[in-house]
Amino acid sequence: MSTTSPSNAQPSTTQPTGGNKAFAKSKLDWLAPAILTARTITAAAECAPFPYIKGVSGTVVILLETVQKVKKNREDLKELCESTTEIVMILHDQILAHGNTAVKFKAMCEELESYLAAVVPAVQNLHNPSKGFRKRVKEFVGSSNMTDEIAGHQKQIQGLLAAVDTNSKVNEMHAIMTAPSFVVTPPSQSINNCPPPSRIFQGRQTILAKMHKFFTPNSGKQLIYVLHGLGGAGKTQIALKFIQESSANFSDIFLLDASTLDTINTGLKNIAVSKFVGDSAQDALTWLQSKHGNWLLFFDNADDPKINLNKFFPQCNHGNIIITSRNPGLRTYGDHSPVSDMEDKDATTLLLQSAAKESSEENVQAAAAIVKVRDLRIIRQLLIFEQELFHLPLAIVQAGSFILQSEDIAGYLTLYQKNRAQLLSEKAVQSHDHYAWTVYTTWQISFDRLSQLAATLLQLCSFLHYSGISEDMFSNASEYSFPVWLPAKEELQEPLQFLSHFLGPTGEWNSLRFSEVTNEIKSYSLITFDAATKMFSIHPLVHAWSRNTLVDEAASHLCISSLLGMSVAEIAHHDMTLASLRLMPHIVSVRPFNADVGADFRVAFWHIYLSAGKFTEAQNLIEQTCEKYRLVFGEEHLATLEAMDRLGLTYWHLGEYKKAKELEVTVLDKRSKLLGEDHLDTLRAMGHLARTHSELRDLEKAKELEVTVLKERTALLGQDHPDTLMAMGNLAWTHCELGDFAKAKELRVTVLEKQTKLLGEDHPDTLLAMGNLARSHSKLGDFEKAKELEVMVLEKRIKLLGEDHPHTLMAMGNLAGTHSELGDFDKAKELELTVLEKQTKLLGEDHPDTLLAMGNLAKSHSKLGDFEKAKELEVVVLEKRTKLLGEDHPDTLLAMGNLARSHSELGDFEKAQELEVTVLEKRTKLLGKDHPGTLLAMGNLATTHFNLGDFEQAKQLEVTVLGKRRQLWGDRHPDTRLAMKNLIFMYRALDELMEAEELERLVKQIQMSL
Incomplete structure (x- = not known):
């Protein structure tokens, strides 16, 4: 038995407590090995040349067995039993060590035996039922002067030890150990003052497996392992669990409270005293350095970063050390494991066990909700941060203790969310360990040590x-x-x-x-x-x-x-x-x-x-700013105009193009007057207005403004300035919308080359330029090249911006469109479903980008033959766009054309024709008769005439479409070839076979050349 009680160390380990009989019995399990030790010494004393120790040892057995029979509050007598047994162990060890000089201990043994013989009847008298048990114990302790008496015996023994001739110890010990009559076998492990781990210990198998692998016998070097992490994470429990599982591998195990220099020194002194090698920390270190046994030193709570722990390590090539610390800097000493939160399943099990709840499905679900980590969510611009227990062991055990008292696991989460600080600051009366601090107090101890x-x-x-x-x-x-x-x-x-x-x-x-x-x-x-x-x-x-x-x-x-x-x-x-x-x-x-x-x-x-991409939140902030600047500075002030410009840009991102235009016209006019037409801020306002004109499909006006912006920025800033390249990209966009895909591609190639050189391949502006160039390739029919670029853009944006960013979703939608053009409709649909779900969540159901995603998904349903689903989505898109953008907006007309196509696929050609006539008329007026969008509407209407049996009208429209597409893009463009194939059907329907065969030969020649 150790002369150092675990209770002398700072409480940081787990010991079970409880109120039922079985639990109470478990608290005195320490008596059984104590009795066995005393009996062994008694038996050994008969064989050794100093039988007088038998008397005192036998009396100790009687005393311990008597205490063991007490049925109530036997814990009150533990100090008596521990102190007495320690004295007997010291006597036994010293008699073994000093041989013939052991006669000096004879009187002391007899005196102790006499004292204990008087104690035993007094303890037996505690069974007397005439008085309350607690009163009897109090009288017993008070009348027998137990503490003073035992302390006196300890002092006598220590004084006698000091008088022993140290130089004679070795020879005397050798003589005794070689005597034929000496048959006492010393225990294989003379010290283990570590308590067991908590009985509800859970998980941590990865760390434990690593520790078992690390501490291999006969390594030929000193092995040091550090467990580091936040207070309350369970570092000490992991160490104790490892020690419990591997204690047989170590000759001695010593627990040291490493929280302060004093506690470390005290722990080492206790080792020296218990091993009878001195009474100082250095004596213990000297003994550990010289002893080649496989000892283990456990430095617990080595949290103070100002303590140089290396001073207290035995300087040798043997032995083992475990350190628990909040200081990750101690990793320098050896192998290590960070101790953080528990796994889901282990955390849930720990909560249920600490709360004494059965693992029913209902309880498991409630426990999982309490311990889990909730994601950050943003609702109405507010951070919703639902802080549960985040798998922290100490927090879980505290929660379990509270639930054990309240017996309401289902209601704990609501209570915790309203009273988190209080619940994490209070320690329950009943606990599963000796850990002295609550979740909050354990961190307060660290916080108090920080500088200001x-x-x-x-x-x-x-x-x-x-x-x-x-x-x-x-x-x-x-x-x-x-x-x-x-x-x-x-x-x-x-x-x-x-x-x-x-x-x-x-x-x-x-x-x-x-x-x-x-x-x-x-x-x-x-x-x-x-x-x-x-x-x-x-x-x-x-x-x-x-x-x-x-x-x-x-x-x-x-x-x-x-x-x-x-x-x-x-x-x-x-x-x-x-x-x-x-x-x-x-x-x-x-x-x-x-x-x-x-x-x-x-x-x-x-x-x-x-x-x-948080446009609504941005709108709230900039509207507040605008209002404040109007009141403080007035309408004409540059600060007010800057805020208005930003508000217009925000409206543009929200798809509110008319509101954006109204503000942008005002800003441009006022800046032109205040700053001049060539000022950079004026040109920025002009660029914003141009982009809004483009969205409102006033493309010629947009082009006119963008040409001016590009020219002025080139003159003022140079060809390679980011603002110049932005103007070039905007102009390319408008060229593309006007159907001049070749010019758009030319500008976009320049922008991409310069952006890559200036900003690098992964910069967001470079990826935007790459995506725009892919769009040009797609418009020109080179879908494979478009796909190659779009795959690259999507991969880089996911890595750079995440899966939910608006730019990422735009790239995903573009790639889906290209998959559709290449005939991979299933892949297109898969991507478009993702885009629609995320856009709806991010921007809302009515945002233009959400409606674009819905229209694209409808298109994929149509390509896959699910025309009813396509129609259902397209009706929604048309209704919302008509309400938001008006009947004549190009995006509204696009939705109308798509809905017409679904009616046609479902056999409702009359309804399709009605819608397509409207689309063609409005696009001709809005975009001109040669615009690709107009030609698309004309081709769709031609197909519907054909389906209605009006072959001549269909042919006339398709001839016009083919002629204009050949003029715009040439014979190799996919849309041109589609018009050729459509016209062949119409020629054959009208028995114009020569024209059909001539066109078929041209199609075959083109196919062979591709």
């Missing part, structure tokens, strides 16, 4: 999203240049004061200082760092808890929202698409605490929302 600057940084980050926090967010804020119409220095004193701690003498950002502060927080595992992404993360529960440490939550929120706004404002002229991916979650997280955003960085946040 480190604590402030952690608290500020509690308003951000718990992942994706970067140094750049703060360093960019430090470069804030105080632009006009954004907050000035006097409004930003607190964030500037915070940033000053990370600036060098000349005001430059000091990354080393930032690293020192974050390293301090990391040393307690309150944050983690991903070297691959260079991003910090905070455990979601720590993230929520750290906000509870704030004294002035409003001031801290204003500070971090201002810092975030300063960072966004500084990068506003850089690539906002990538910035939006990094910053969007943080902006969404910050804003709910103060809808006014504080310090008025609405415009900065508007950039992020727009780039992230």
